Amino acid sequence: MITLTVPVPKEFSFDQALSFLKRSPRELLHQVEGETVRKALRVDDDVVAIEVSFEKKKVRIDVLAESLTPVQQEEVIAYVREWFDLDTDLKPFYAMAEKDKLLKDLVQQYYGYRIVGQPDLYEAVTWAMLGQQINVAFAYTLKQRFVEQFGASLQMLDRRYYLFPVPEAVAVLSPDLLLPLQYSRQKAAYTITIAEAFANGTVSKESLKGLPLQEAKERLMKIKGVGNWTANYALMKTFRYPDAFPLEDAGLYNVVKKYKKLDRKPTPDEMKKVFKKYKGWEAYATLYLWKSL
DNA sequence: GACCAGGCGCACC
DNA sequence: GGTGCGCATGGT
Known part of the structure; x- marks a missing residue:
């Protein structure tokens, strides 16, 4: 077994990532058990199994393999960074969200929650x-x-x-x-x-x-x-385009409906108006708003 | 038993 | 270039 560690930014919660990964018992592509998530990965035309946990403020990756080439090690680390979105600086988003009525409580409650990505x-x-x-x-x-x-x-x-x-x-x-x-x-x-x-x-x-x-x-x-x-x-x-987000999403419509206390579905223009405030952080705003459902 | 879900393409105007 | 419809099934 080979152990790799990955430093994380302060605004990162491994627990939040785990709770997202746990959301379906039917998920076969990874398994969460206790505080560990297991997954198989293709690296450099090979397949390896990894166990990811959090220890001493770092992500710990145990690769269940006898040996890994340096290239494969890099790929495993790169995958995990992408998966947990460790390279995004959330400070500007949190600064903006603090002043927003809809997001304020959500970002406190789920502090460190990042978009769990799909590198494939x-x-x-x-x-x-x-x-x-x-x-x-x-x-x-x-x-x-x-x-x-x-x-x-x-x-x-x-x-x-x-x-x-x-x-x-x-x-x-x-x-x-x-x-x-x-x-x-x-x-x-x-x-x-x-x-x-x-x-x-x-x-x-x-x-x-x-x-x-x-x-x-x-x-x-x-x-x-x-x-x-x-x-x-x-x-x-x-790719984590910050402004790629599904505006016509039924869930987002319901959040805005609730927020504006409407008795009907909001119009597309009303949706755009709400999201205009989140310019450049629409994807993260969406992530936290989904949490409120 | 309605009605809505993390919509989309296509047939019609 | 807009609008309405069918899709398949589960949850509420």
């Missing part, structure tokens, strides 16, 4: 699409079946670690194989077109990296099944 863009897009217009619990059920059936896994010290299916494997599936998992015809078709786009290189994390948000969104939205909401959500989770 393909996984982020597929997961966002799965979550369209159904409740989150059911989305997890669909994902569980999908991962069990089409994902790779490795067995390590009495535990099974699952990996998200790779686009190459999903692109060649027939939609009929997904229907027994309770996918709608629509979701089955979208699942495959998204995989095709990634498998044939039309879209990749590398090709979107560094693009302005609008451009990255347009590229993703060329894929059938990926609309504005899904593109924003995926870009927020993978």
